[in-house]
Amino acid sequence: MNKKMFFCAGMSKTLIIISGPTGIGKSNLAMELASVYKTSIVSADSRQLFKQVDIGTAKPTIQDQTKIKHYFIDHIPVNGTYNVGQYVNEASLVIDQEFESKGHVILCGGTGLYIKALIEGIDYFPEVDPNIDHEINAIFNDKGILALQTELFRIDPVYYEQVDLMNSRRLIRAIGVSRSLGKPYSSLLSNPKKSSTYNIAYVSLTMERNELYNRINSRTENMLEQGLLSETKSLIEYRNCQALDTVGYKEMFQFMDGQLSYDLAVDKIKQHTRNYAKRQVTWFNKFMPKPHFNMNQIDEMVQYINRISEI
Secondary structure: HHHOOOOOOOOOOOEEEEEOOOOOOOOHHHHHHHHHHHHHHEEEOOOOOOOOOOOOOOOOOOHHHHOOOOOOOOOOOOOOOOOHHHHHHHHHHHHHHHHHHOOOEEEEEOHHHHHHHHHHHOOOOOEEEEEOOOOOHHHHHHOOOOHHHHHHHHOOOOOOOOOOOOOHHHHHHHHHHHHOOOOOOHHHOOOOOOOOOOOOEEEEEOOHHHHHHHHHHHHHHHHHOOOOHHHHHHOHOOOOHHOOOOOOOOHHHHOOOOOOOHHHHHHHHHHOOOHHHHHHHHHHHHOOOEEHHHHOOOOHHHHHHHHHOOO
């Protein structure tokens, strides 16, 4: 990298947002840019913030966390709960605190809802009638996640295209709110944007689909070699907690329950992760501004970030 491209004193406070689908290399890029700008990394990943779920969430290594300060990694107990409102409140404070001594802060992750809410403000979501919530949970328990997906598509096709369709909690929440209000959940996602108090440099990572899918397949194999099954077994008492309601652990639990063979469970993890990545690409293309970069365009990224910092 051209050393002349490093950050210079006097530039404005700039939040660098690294977004993109799972498996594309966001964490590695965040580490590299954090080294360039001598700053910290604020995670925007709704699963990495839970303790004990390490392999299946592809957390940054202990070595990386020691080298560069990370926030919202191992943030709450594995059996805890967390929502976007909590994240916005806590992450805003952390970012403001970091800007007291730094010119740049990096926000990195694949949970688009966290990023969008942090930048634009959080929408108001009413409480769901307990009877409705019970009905929807009964549907899930009796008929599985496919029934939730079908119902969400029927009542709110707009949100259906945005949400992680394998996240049962989000599906239940969206259906419940829609039924309680008598209008689509997505209709609540249109509040006016708030104005940011700092510059924002959007670094959206892109990659040819086949290459991304190959990376996802390889990463799944690597997780298995690292001990994903053993990690899942050690967490069996928490299987119904929010932290474990995600791709990788759910399929391993199905294998442990005898519902899937090991090979089929592995294939399902790869398939569901690819599906999730495809939805993330669609979401980020819709809600995150360009420009898009490939992983090997570090110099171009730094030039772009520095231009934003001079505004």
